[in-house]
Amino acid sequence: MPLGTLDRTPPPFFKQGPSALSKLVVFSAVALFLMVADLRFKVTDPMRAVLAAALYPVQWAVLQPVHAITGASGYFASLHHAQQSELDALRRLTEQAVRSSQVEQLEIENRRLRELLAMRERTGAQGIGAQVLYDAADPFSRRVVIDRGQTQGVQPGSPVIDESGVLGQVTRVYPLVSEVSLLIDRDQAIPVLNPRSGVRALAYGQPGEGGSLELRYTSVGTDIVQGDLLTTSGVDAVYPPGLPVARVTLVERHSGSAFLRVRAEPVARVDGALHVLVLQPTGEASAAPTAPAGGPAPEPQAAGNTTSAARDAAAGGAPRRTTP
Numbered sequence: 001m002p003l004g005t006l007d008r009t010p011p012p013f014f015k016q017g018p019s020a021l022s023k024l025v026v027f028s029a030v031a032l033f034l035m036v037a038d039l040r041f042k043v044t045d046p047m048r049a050v051l052a053a054a055l056y057p058v059q060w061a062v063l064q065p066v067h068a069i070t071g072a073s074g075y076f077a078s079l080h081h082a083q084q085s086e087l088d089a090l091r092r093l094t095e096q097a098v099r100s101s102q103v104e105q106l107e108i109e110n111r112r113l114r115e116l117l118a119m120r121e122r123t124g125a126q127g128i129g130a131q132v133l134y135d136a137a138d139p140f141s142r143r144v145v146i147d148r149g150q151t152q153g154v155q156p157g158s159p160v161i162d163e164s165g166v167l168g169q170v171t172r173v174y175p176l177v178s179e180v181s182l183l184i185d186r187d188q189a190i191p192v193l194n195p196r197s198g199v200r201a202l203a204y205g206q207p208g209e210g211g212s213l214e215l216r217y218t219s220v221g222t223d224i225v226q227g228d229l230l231t232t233s234g235v236d237a238v239y240p241p242g243l244p245v246a247r248v249t250l251v252e253r254h255s256g257s258a259f260l261r262v263r264a265e266p267v268a269r270v271d272g273a274l275h276v277l278v279l280q281p282t283g284e285a286s287a288a289p290t291a292p293a294g295g296p297a298p299e300p301q302a303a304g305n306t307t308s309a310a311r312d313a314a315a316g317g318a319p320r321r322t323t324p
Contacts (some may be wrong), residue, residue, distance in 0.1 A: 015163070050295070054292065083193075102323050106134060109274065110160070114163075127207075127278055127280070128148055128277070129152075129275065129277055130149050130275070130278055131274065132144050132146055132275075133146060137300045141181070141185050141187070142181070142184050142186075142205070143182065144179075144273070146178050146276060147176075148278060149174045150174065150175050151176060154173050157169060158281055159279045160279070161268070162275070162276050162277070162279050163275075164269060165245055165265045166232060166239060166243050166245045167182060167183065167273055168180045168188065169190075177221050180276075183246070183266050184212060184230050185246070186204075190203050190245060191203075192231065192246070193232070193235060193241070194228050194321075195231055196223065196228055196229075197222075199222055200233050200235070201323075202215070204277040212264065213246045213263065214244075214264075215262035215263075217259055219258060224250065224251060224262060227248060228247070229244060229246075229267075230264055231245055232245055236283065238281045239282070245267065246265055247265055279305050
């Protein structure tokens, strides 16, 4: 091959283009021009809009896991907060319910105690405040046990009242507690007076049918009607006169019988008494009888019932034999 036909130009690898400095100057000028043009003439806004529209689906798809994780964590946090708030609300509601019931119970007790104090002021008798502990274990009697006994000065035969009226009579006294027989006990009897008509009678306890009193040996011509209030007559020298006892609920006249069937319901809370007042007996029935000079001492009266003389005076009939 002749030497003249050879290409003596250097290969492209060794070709020298513009210098790096000139490239930097050119590209810097172009960048400056584009920035000025974009700032003044907004020439790149359409391109940005197109790129944003094209990249939005990709951006949305990439952000979905982040949003899902954030939403799930927020949901569980809000659920836990809601559950905790519900528990706190239920706890506060329970506390408020307990407190409300306690306040209501205290209001009822305060009202009953004020009425009991007012009852003592009306009677003018000395009394000892007591609280009912429980009902007696005997299922065939209606008796309760109070938290006052011989140590506090309670005597056998003392009348017991609540805020409404006569509740019963102390029949047994122990050092620290006492047993009270309610009016509706089958062994109890109390002389009563009808203030409207002035009729006296003797009310016997009837524990059956919820508890009531029966006025036995009431003649047909007696002026007594349903709704009459019966009070203590005071003839037994045990109960102070004028205490509410019962209200007449039934008056029946039977042909061929000389007596009425009269039933009365006690005004005292025989089934739910909590605070009571133990009064001192008003007469000589509570005191020990004095032996006459040179003679034997009479036998003491059995507690828990009225005297037979009071029964005879109230019933207006022949003396009746009672069981101590």
